[in-house]
Amino acid sequence: QSVLIQPPSTSGTPGQRVAISCSGSNSNIGTNTVHWYQQLPGTAPKLLIYSNDQRPSGVPDRFSGSKSGTSASLAISALQSEDEADYYCSTWDDNLNGLLFGGGTKVTVL
């Protein structure tokens, strides 16, 4: 059981908006910035969002991140078939003195 809690799965049709939550605590999300990674099937993870809401160069603007208190969220607006992947949130935990990843959320495009 991960310290950062994500829903195991979510789905949507092309063009739909989906959101993935990441719930933590004061020692992790409440204190530190959150990053999001996309892992397409059979490939290495890729940085999707850093510092809560910043997109690296080349990441489409349909991906957005936000953080409030001890929770964070990744939104995909206008879902596309190529967005079918696993998504992980990540942040530092001051109590555990280590980097955490959420359990991951599998996004299925119907």
Next chain:
Amino acid sequence: EIQLVQSGAEVKKPGESLKISCSGSGYKFFAYWIGWVRQMPGKGLEWMGIIYPQDSDTRYSPSFQGQVTISADKSINTAYLEWSNLRASDTAIYYCARQSIISANAFDIWGRGTVVTVSS
């Protein structure tokens, strides 16, 4: 092009030792922290630890402290992950990743992963 190139897949027996590598190119390797991340079959990502190649300052996840050794040789732009006594439970994909200098603890460049299989 900035990239991290990892060593090839390994098949080992329980009790054997192993050292896998991660070579960086296209940037100042010594100036960025390199992390290692485990992904067990069908499971999520787990942070193992990080190393700063410039001075080999190393931090381990409490879960992996004493189980693995992370090292680096800045003269050849390479980081390593090493086991002295492999177990079947070490079977996984191991990724190295570069820590961003823009955002603390974000990994902006990833290697393709090294598949390690431990089986008798």
